[in-house]
Amino acid sequence: MEERIISLIGSNNLEKIKKAHILIVGLGGVGGIALEALVRSGITNLTIIDGDKIEASNLNRQVISNIKNIGSSKVEEAKKLALNINPKLNIKSYSIFINETNFSQYINEKYDYIIDACDDIKVKVALIEYATKNNLKIITCLGTAKKLKPELLEITKLNKTFNDPLAKKLRHTLKEANLPLNIPVVFSREETKSGSTLGSMMFVPAVGGLYLASYVINDLIKPL
Numbered sequence: 772m773e774e775r776i777i778s779l780i781g782s783n784n785l786e787k788i789k790k791a792h793i794l795i796v797g798l799g800g801v802g803g804i805a806l807e808a809l810v811r812s813g814i815t816n817l818t819i820i821d822g823d824k825i826e827a828s829n830l831n832r833q834v835i836s837n838i839k840n841i842g843s844s845k846v847e848e849a850k851k852l853a854l855n856i857n858p859k860l861n862i863k864s865y866s867i868f869i870n871e872t873n874f875s876q877y878i879n880e881k882y883d884y885i886i887d888a889c890d891d892i893k894v895k896v897a898l899i900e901y902a903t904k905n906n907l908k909i910i911t912c913l914g915t916a917k918k919l920k921p922e923l924l925e926i927t928k929l930n931k932t933f934n935d936p937l938a939k940k941l942r943h944t945l946k947e948a949n950l951p952l953n954i955p956v957v958f959s960r961e962e963t964k965s966g967s968t969l970g971s972m973m974f975v976p977a978v979g980g981l982y983l984a985s986y987v988i989n990d991l992i993k994p995l
Contacts, residue, residue, distance in 0.1 A: 772857070776813055784992040788813040791883040791991050796820045796869060796898060798849045800832040800971065801912045801957075802888030804980025807834055810853045812988050816861045817853070820877060821845045821889075822868030832973040869894050874901075884987045887911035888980065890937070896944050903950055910986050912957045912979050913938045916969040921978035923961040926986055928953045934962050957982045 776785050793814055795802050798821040806819060823845045829836040835848045846866040853860055865877050869889075874897055885907060887898045895911055902909035911929070914937040929945070930952040932938040938958065945952055957979045964970070 772811070773813065780992055785813050787991050788988060789815050792816040792818070792880065793884045793886060793987065794818045794820070794878065794880075794882045795886045795888060796878075796894065797887065797889030798835060798845045799823070799829070799888065799890075800834075800973065800976030801915060801980045801983065802886070803833050803835040803845075803849055803852075804977045805886055805888055805983040806849055806853060806980075807856070808981055808984035809987065810856045810860065812984065814988075815857065815859065818863040818865075818880070818882070819846055819849055819853075820865045820867065820869060821849070822866055832971055832976050834977070869897070871897070881905065882907055883991065885909040886983050886987065888983065892937070892940055892944060895941055896948060896950070899945065899950055899954060900948065902954075908990065910955045910957070910983055911941075912983055913941070913959070914963065915959065915976040915979045916971045917964040918959050918961045918975045919964075919972065920959075920961050921974045924957060924959050924975065924978050924982060926955060926982055927958050929956045932956060932958045934960060936963060955986065957986075 793809060795806055798819060825836045825841050825843050825845055827841055835852055840848050844866045846864045850862055850864045853862060878901060885898055885902050887895055914935050929942060942952055
């Protein structure tokens with residue numbers, strides 16, 4: 772696996788990737804793909820958090836799901852997937868939902884990067900606040916449901932987003948908390964389709980996860 776990576780970025784950059792510690796919060800359609808991409812790219816130190824279990828409705832888009840593991844912990848299935856790619860991973864896994872009460876119990880390290888792939892506004896804000904106060908890097912994914920066109924995804928700053936109800940709510944909440952709005956985000960220019968159900972297919976969440984992983988890897992190896 773390493774030969775192809777080294778041929779592209781060099782052994783020194785691969786060592787930078789191996790030394791980095793990445794936190795991923797949320798292992799659904801976006802976070803599961805981000806995890807797989809990071810592991811295949813050489814990341815070896817990971818903390819993953821998600822309190823959810825796999826449901827039949829996840830089969831259309833979540834890489835960690837299959838017909839045999841419905842009802843299983845997403846974190847445990849994600850960990851299995853990762854270790855099946857690289858058994859030497861140093862991976863911490865917590866099958867819990869992060870909230871204000873337990874946040875500091877599970878998120879308390881000097882991560883090289885935080886990937887926010889969850890859909891809970893309060894958790895997103897808490898992660899951004901933690902990153903800001905501790906001078907840590909973070910990238911967050913915005914809404915990928917009710918969208919069909921992965922080519923309209925991009926990486927931008929939160930204060931440059933539009934057509935995204937989740938982004939609008941996040942901007943408002945961060946502004947009230949006096950937290951920065953210029954954090955990097957994966958965002959879709961596509962207008963959100965109407966309807967009360969969060970309909971989705973694999974294309975947009977999967978590409979969103981790849982964008983997250985790509986951003987982190989490229990930032991880790993960029994020249995100082």
